[in-house]
Amino acid sequence: MPHDGVPFTEESMARFALLDRLRHPVWVFDIEARRVYWANPPALQVWEAASLDELCSRDMGQDMSDSVARRLQQYQSDFISHDMMFSETWTLYPNGHPRSLKVMFSGIRHQGRMLMLCEALGELQADPDTLRSAEALLHSPVFITLYQADGKALYRNPSAREQVLDPAECWQTRFVDPADLAALQQQLQAHGKGRLVARVLTRQGERWHEVSARHCRDAASGQPAVLVSEMDVSELKEAEARASYLAMHDILTGLPNRNFVQQHYPALLQQARAQNLEVALLCIDLDRFKNINDSLGHGFGDLLLVQMSERLKQLLAHGQQLARQGGDEFLLLLCAPQVKELAASLAAAIVESLGRPLWLHGQEVQLTASVGISLCADGAEDVQSHMRHADLAMYSAKEAGRNGVQFYDESMDARARSRLALEYEIRRGLENGEFEAFYQPRVDCFSGRIVGAEALARWRHPERGLLFPDSFIPASEESGLIRELDRQILAQVASQLANWQQQGRNLQVSVNLSASQFADPELPATLQQILQQSGCPAASIELEITESLLLAHDPHTMKTLAALQAMGFAIAIDDFGTGYSNLAYLQNYPLNTLKIDRSFISGLPQSSAIPELITSLCRILKLAMVAEGVETHAQLDWLREQGCQQYQGYLCSRPLSLRHFNELLEHGEEPPRSAV
Template sequence: MQKVVIIDDEPTTLSILEHAVSTLADVILVSQSTQALSSIRKTKPDIVILDINMPEISGFDVCRELKSSQDMRDIPVIFITSLADSENEQIALSLGAIDFITKPIDIELCKMRVRNHLTIQRQKKMLTDVNSALEAEKKQLAITLKSIGDGVISIDASGDVTFINPVAQRLTGFSEKEALSKPIESVMDLRDTATDEALLNPALYTLEVKRPVAMSYGAILISRHGQRFRVEDTASPIIDDDGTLKGAVIVFQDVSEAVEMAVKMTHLTNHDQLTGLPNRVLLHDRVVQAISRSFHSRQSIALLLIDIDNFKYLNDSLGHQVGDFVISSVAKRLNNIIDDRVTLARVGGDEFACLLTAEDSHVGADVVAAEFLKTAREPIEIDGISHQLSLSIGISLYPQDAVNAEEMMRHADTAMYRAKSKGKDRFSFFSNDLQRAMHNRLDMELKLRRAIEANSLAVYLQPKYDFESKHVVGAESLVRLIDEDGEVISPDQFISLAEETGLIHQLGKQVLQKSCEFVASCSPHTSDFKIAVNVAAKQLENPNFAAEVQAIIKGAGIAPESIELEVTESALMHDFEQTRLILESLSALNVTLALDDFGTGYSSLSYLRQFPLNVLKIDRSFVIDMDDEQQALDIVTAIVRLALSLNMTIVAEGIETMSQFNALQALGCHLGQGYFLHKPIAMADFFDKFIANIEVA
């Protein structure tokens, strides 16, 4: 456990500081400045928290004595000062202070400052220990070298091997007999680590320059058996007393383990120990690099700052072990959502950051943030008790609202606190414009969720006109959202959102339910009425979709023949085999299946052959242009003839003029719909206008 000495003559201040720091380290309280140095020398703390103004010996004098002591000068000092005490702060910094705790004392801020410096001290100690270990290893290697424990090879002036010791034999794979008199470059196969290109042997180079040389750290020795060793070496010329160059000697050692140790140290320096995620240092480096790349590619990057809501309460009430468990669990959940190339870092106690670049992720910051919020809401079980968590997320974008890494972090932090102020469990953009857009999106999602939960989605019906009987024989169900002010919101504004959020399944189910109930209400008046309901592509991804449709139809007590399901060409492309099986199951129920918007998508005739489709709908874009474009008329004519040849019912949508109506009727089109015939109207109005007065045969 780390130790902190707190020196202050005010009991109240000592009590507050002890409360703030006691959860981080062992605390030693000193109320008399005369005892400060002896207490510090005795306890050897990791940090000293020192008040400036004390009656006997001032904090400055204590610090001077401390920094002049050979065995205590490296102990960090944090001064306690007032908010506007800039003069004292300058003096304190000149004496070697590392930080300040301002009065009145903010316990949480104090705690964070001390925690950060304790972390730095731990890391410094780790680095010192590792460096000591490396230094000890280097000394041991030097001893080994003197004892001929390293590889040693000597050559003559021609470059041929004259001596090779056992270690060199092991590393090169050549025995003494095999190596002697061979050129050294054939015995020592040296390659560049990065490029694997052959390197000039230092022993040959030292013959040329006639002085000692050393090979670069990035060299690999490949033995004759294919083993690869990271090696370090020195080479020196052999010159006799007469100054004649007789040859050279190269001494080399296997440093593979040292390299591995350095790699591990780099990882420790740049990663959080609890979660294994990149830390703030590595994150900052990656943000800087991403900004540099973005400056040239002109592509945006996003930084998400993520904070666990109410973590302090959980940590304080249940203990730090539980707190660490929560942090580790959240880290795993967040990491499972993102791609391996995306940087997720732990930047503080309960704070994470996520860096999204165009190269690493093709998903928007809002989508990632929404997924983070969703996964955090899943209860976490601690000692058999489920706890509900939530996150607050702030998002900053470069170059839209920040010019450098530091500003991105600040802006993301500001946006995160904005999310907290709005009730937590949400995300917020720093940019006002983007924030407004996302607010509208969230507002629309909220309206949609409420409408689905309240079963208040409105279904409008657009009549389908039979060209032969000249009567309305059916309708297409079109969903509408009614907001609090009674304004009708068109599906263009919320269908794509419903698909993104997964609400499309509940929405589609509710529309089908209401459509079936409407058909049931029409049964006393007509038995031939058919209603068409649109099916989204994502609904067909549900393997139980056909069973759900069957249950709804059965529950409404209507004939399956009175329901027509419309699918688009694009919906058929997602999973060909699964879609075919679902459509076959629906067809087996005697539900009519229609291909909507034919001609605008892939228009593959294989769909008409391989899927059990009954109806072909001509897209409105062709119908609207029939009056003015011969090509549009030709396409409509071809589609009608194709459908008729396949014994499919043909429906034209988007009829807006009498000439379009007459042309479609002349072509032999079966059914039509459009504003020329009638616009979509509420179910009750449709019933009164087209159903109520039908006489039962």
């Protein structure tokens, strides 16, 4: 009776009765059930079984290794598909005792199932090392195959057999790329051995294998053979490919990055020259993108960069190579017979496309772009020169008002040197204390009394005299020196406010915070240090922020404003009405003052709709009002009627040096407008 309780048929009884008369051990193994199905008496002795029923009841899968289980499944598949036979050395463990046998395996069909007929040809008496090496070969994850000289397989260990599609395949047919096969054969011919990493065909499809091969002889026949061992390194190759991709591509946009440009653009240039094509390199930069990061946050800025890169991709034709240089700057390489005309038309399309407004997270945003173009005719022989020329042309487009296109010319080099020299001079000026605070009086609209001032930076250049902000603020922002400039002006104001308090003058001075300084996480600590060193109370300083900084309504903005208010500073929105603030958010911010921009004051009293709206909003939110740019008594009268508390402008005075401002405080007289 077999182990599953199914009685033998007459045919099977006759077959097994015949096998039962054999003197060498024979048994039938049910691979799916992982049990012995039948065994003759010599096999019972091999398995140390008291009876057939006792042997058939054993669960052979209980301590079966994964490699043995996979090997048996492969046997079954080969029995079914190819009616194959195998002769291998196996070590059995009946009752835990090792027995090494030479076993012949073949398939036997029984009641619609494929079972495995096992014939023990003899017990091996080899030394322990030989037995261990045979066992290791059986369980090794390395794919080991012995081939005849003509490429037919003589032996495959279980791991190798699992990999091949057809057990009769030759080793030469495994390679996907014939060049890999040729390279390995060349190594074998020259050195008797070879090694490479190649794509091979397997049961799982194309995989990357590290293949090692060497000439040898078949131990059974003595004929020339080739021993091939393989390891699957697909995961390593995929990791290398991923690392290479990340090294050459921008993660955010998926575009090639600066490394790609430096390593691959030179070859593209050489290829274009070989084809007698002209080359143009476009440098594309988003205008004032830093304001987006400062006001709406870097997460919002990243989303915007993705949208802009998608717009750029949609404009490209085949062969046009776009890359993200870094930040908000992109590079575009063009090759064409008449590239100047193509570059000009494509640059215009880029400016138009990037300038269209879009909606992100319920916020309408509109940016512009500046494009600089470098041509072969500019004398640039390499990628670095092209990049420098295109970059200079892009900065020239920004200086021309942004949202435009400029081709490189030699005069731009001089301007670049001038810009670099200016940055150096600003740095030196900060070190030498050449920047000073000027004060524009803030006047009570009703009493006419000076109640404070706005501090504005001026540069007393040792050679060029007094310089106004337009000549140094843009360069300070681009170079990152604006934070130190802001700090020095704040320190001067705090020190002077402390002096005025000692003189019995209680004034409040407003100081502008740049977007860069406001984004600095060290801002509260810096301000606290200034207060401690000067002895100035925080309430005497009003910090002005631009309306655009409130656009983000993000945790950093709220946290910073709350920290500044907790320190005692007053907070004002500068140039209110020129930005895009959601008015509903204003009530959530810790604000004290709205400063009405001069562009709305200049039309008073005739054009009053927007100023009326702003003054009404201030009354509703209980915010103080300061009007900027007041120049006429008619404007002042209108502001008084609306309840505006303070104003500043030429009606009282332009910004004054500390000496002239002190004179104004002493005498209460308006100085000449030309005074500095």
